[in-house]
Amino acid sequence: MSGKTLFDKVWDDHVVVPETPDTPAVFYIDLHIVHEVTTPQAFNMLRDNGWPVRRPDLMLATMDHSTPTVPVPADDLSVLDDPAVSDPEPAQQIRQMITNCDEFGIKLHGFGAEHRGIVHVIGPEIGATQPGKTIVCGDSHSSTHGAFGAMGFGIGATMVGHVMASTCLLMRKPKSMAVNVTGELKPGVSAKDIILALIGKIGVDGGTGHVIEYRGETIEKLNMEERMTICNMSIEAGARAGMIAPDDTTFEYMKGREQAPQGADWDAAVERWKALATDPGASFDKEVDLDVSELEPQVTYGTNPAMVVPISKPVPNPAGNASFQKSIDYMQVEADKPMLGTKVDVVFVGSCTNSRMTDLRNVAKILDGKKVADSVRMMIVPGSEAVKKKAEAEGLHEIYQAAGAEWREAGCSMCLGMNSDKLGKGQLCVSTSNRNFEGRQGPGGRTVLASPETATASAIAGVIADPREVI
Amino acid sequence: MEKITQLTSKTIVLPIDDVDTDQIVPARFLTTTQREGIGVSLFADWRFDKDGNAIEDFPLNAPEAKDSKILVAGRNFGCGSSREHAPWAIHDFGIRAVISSEIADIFRNNSLNNGLVPVVVDEDTHKWLLDNPGAEVTVDVDALEVTLPDGKKVSFEIEPFARHCILEGIDQMGFLRQSIPTIEEFEKNRSWQP
Numbered sequence: 001m002s003g004k005t006l007f008d009k010v011w012d013d014h015v016v017v018p019e020t021p022d023t024p025a026v027f028y029i030d031l032h033i034v035h036e037v038t039t040p041q042a043f044n045m046l047r048d049n050g051w052p053v054r055r056p057d058l059m060l061a062t063m064d065h066s067t068p069t070v071p072v073p074a075d076d077l078s079v080l081d082d083p084a085v086s087d088p089e090p091a092q093q094i095r096q097m098i099t100n101c102d103e104f105g106i107k108l109h110g111f112g113a114e115h116r117g118i119v120h121v122i123g124p125e126i127g128a129t130q131p132g133k134t135i136v137c138g139d140s141h142s143s144t145h146g147a148f149g150a151m152g153f154g155i156g157a158t159m160v161g162h163v164m165a166s167t168c169l170l171m172r173k174p175k176s177m178a179v180n181v182t183g184e185l186k187p188g189v190s191a192k193d194i195i196l197a198l199i200g201k202i203g204v205d206g207g208t209g210h211v212i213e214y215r216g217e218t219i220e221k222l223n224m225e226e227r228m229t230i231c232n233m234s235i236e237a238g239a240r241a242g243m244i245a246p247d248d249t250t251f252e253y254m255k256g257r258e259q260a261p262q263g264a265d266w267d268a269a270v271e272r273w274k275a276l277a278t279d280p281g282a283s284f285d286k287e288v289d290l291d292v293s294e295l296e297p298q299v300t301y302g303t304n305p306a307m308v309v310p311i312s313k314p315v316p317n318p319a320g321n322a323s324f325q326k327s328i329d330y331m332q333v334e335a336d337k338p339m340l341g342t343k344v345d346v347v348f349v350g351s352c353t354n355s356r357m358t359d360l361r362n363v364a365k366i367l368d369g370k371k372v373a374d375s376v377r378m379m380i381v382p383g384s385e386a387v388k389k390k391a392e393a394e395g396l397h398e399i400y401q402a403a404g405a406e407w408r409e410a411g412c413s414m415c416l417g418m419n420s421d422k423l424g425k426g427q428l429c430v431s432t433s434n435r436n437f438e439g440r441q442g443p444g445g446r447t448v449l450a451s452p453e454t455a456t457a458s459a460i461a462g463v464i465a466d467p468r469e470v471i
Numbered sequence: 472m473e474k475i476t477q478l479t480s481k482t483i484v485l486p487i488d489d490v491d492t493d494q495i496v497p498a499r500f501l502t503t504t505q506r507e508g509i510g511v512s513l514f515a516d517w518r519f520d521k522d523g524n525a526i527e528d529f530p531l532n533a534p535e536a537k538d539s540k541i542l543v544a545g546r547n548f549g550c551g552s553s554r555e556h557a558p559w560a561i562h563d564f565g566i567r568a569v570i571s572s573e574i575a576d577i578f579r580n581n582s583l584n585n586g587l588v589p590v591v592v593d594e595d596t597h598k599w600l601l602d603n604p605g606a607e608v609t610v611d612v613d614a615l616e617v618t619l620p621d622g623k624k625v626s627f628e629i630e631p632f633a634r635h636c637i638l639e640g641i642d643q644m645g646f647l648r649q650s651i652p653t654i655e656e657f658e659k660n661r662s663w664q665p
Contacts, residue, residue: 017650022632022635023646024630026653031665038501038554044504044505065501096504138555139553156554158581158585161644166647166648166654167658170632174576240576272663416498418501435551435552437551438516439497
């Protein structure tokens with residue numbers, strides 16, 4: 001091999017103790033993002049041992065998963081005791097997070113803070129997500145941060161404790177995989193469709209054991225928020241992380257953000273970041289090519305993100321595969337028929353995959369002057385309080401509300417059924433989130449993953465609809 | 472963590488591919504701030520109907536499942552979220568090893584940190600195990616072998632340090648804590664600071 005990949009460079013820069021046949025590497029973590037759900041047990045472990053959080057200055061803390069999407073005043077959390085707003089357990093988890101951050105000296109972006117929101121939205125927004133950093137969070141969608149040329153990956157609660165106590169993890173170096181994306185996207189087709197099509201092609205385990213680098217002319221033309229959508233769902237292909245080389249688009253997006261380097265430090269940082277791109281001649285353990293020039297909007301039909309079809313094409317036939325049959329039976333979907341025209345109960349626009357300004361603007365463009373079908377509940381949930389403010393400054397919320405959609409407070413919301421936003425049994429939701437697992441959005445709920453454009457077209461039609469017909 | 476050298480048990484078989492962690496522990500159970508007692512949520516929506524009654528034909532509800540230490544599952548077990556509640560719940564149920572032809576990365580790491588042995592075997596062995604629920608097998612962490620009822624031995628791999636920790640019943644934190652002086656040195660000598 002001549003030359004190093006982007007991932008090789010980031011990896012090498014963080015090895016504190018190299019791996020040996022008997023021991024993994026001690027691997028340094030530059031940014032540890034924490035939220036209320038996957039940290040209580042880690043804080044307990046530190047407390048039980050009398051250990052401090054070693055580098056609270058390298059942490060970014062917020063609350064997003066179990067928070068309600070109605071207003072919660074920062075100085076009065078009693079609204080959480082209203083059963084219509086929150087169950088007692090998530091309310092307790094939220095209060096515990098406030099106590100834990102206070103006790104361990106971690107700055108918490110809590111209710112009312114400008115940058116409270118979904119962990120993978122606020123990291124980039126505040127400028128803490130930077131090229132070349134290693135970024136972890138007790139959340140598998142940490143791969144999102146790879147859009148900046150960082151190495152972001154999800155970890156469990158024990159490893160959350162490891163990073164809190166030592167600023168490091170024990171790791172073996174994963175393998176590398178290049179995904180080369182070429183071709184120009186047609187109108188109505190977006191970054192979400194690219195990543196869904198890729199997962200459909202390589203499978204939910206196609207990236208297992210690998211760090212993906214997304215490359216090629218199509219990726220280079222995407223804006224940062226579109227790149228985040230792609231990197232976000234790397235885990236849905238089983239990959240450890242997904243990365244994109246930082247370029248002028250990256251630097252332009254970051255410049256001036258609160259935690260981004262300033263002045264002379266900025267110039268030095270940009271020089272360092274420019275050197276991160278994969279060297280010509282560097283090789284990957286695996287390569288996949290994807291031509292998107294003829295790509296259609298994608299929709300899932302089953303209970304994992306690889307069970308996906310172009311919107312005009314029929315659902316495949318299970319042909320005796322029991323797991324496949326179980327999945328489409330759960331979804332109440334018929335083989336050999338397209339998903340187009342399937343009745344929709346709920347449309348959810350939000351989640352760490354699609355809740356940023358690009359997504360919200362694209363939704364508003366389609367929804368402007370139209371009405372959400374009477375039979376559909378459409379929820380639009382911004383990724384952070386800052387995104388909410390910005391969208392409102394642009395008047396997007398007025399377009400949504402005039403169309404009959406709900407405009408809610410920032411949070412993970414209906415992406416996962418652990419706050420008050422849940423699907424009812426049997427309801428079908430066209431969702432811009434990342435997982436269509438059984439019951440993911442509420443017990444018995446049925447999820448169809450799609451782009452914000454497809455979700456919005458479906459909200460207007462009341463059935464799964466092709467966004468190319470309404471743009 | 473308890474030491475594990477060798478496990479011998481009849482298997483429970485869950486013949487479904489791509490079992491995700493939302494099935495292993497649905498998100499609504501993640502609101503706990505503790506790790507004890509999470510076993511009740513294991514496969515909650517597959518084990519119980521909406522009134523909380525056990526669904527009889529679900530493999531974990533079979534009377535013999537209570538005494539089993541080994542779960543055989545379809546390909547790509549544990550995909551999806553990073554919730555450590557998944558291995559906690561499986562461990563709490565009494566299971567100490569999961570055998571599949573592929574196990575998702577984050578779930579595998581989380582399992583190793585909690586005394587749940589992830590065992591990846593070849594496709595043929597996997598198929599045989601799926602087709603023979605209740606077979607008595609031995610998982611030997613020391614020899615890195617699975618012994619089938621006919622005496623046939625099949626090898627598997629575990630990251631060597633994680634295997635050492637399981638055999639000794641220790642967690643990985645000790646190694647990291649010992650490394651703190653080296654970590655401090657690394658921080659001082661970096662060409663840039665995060």
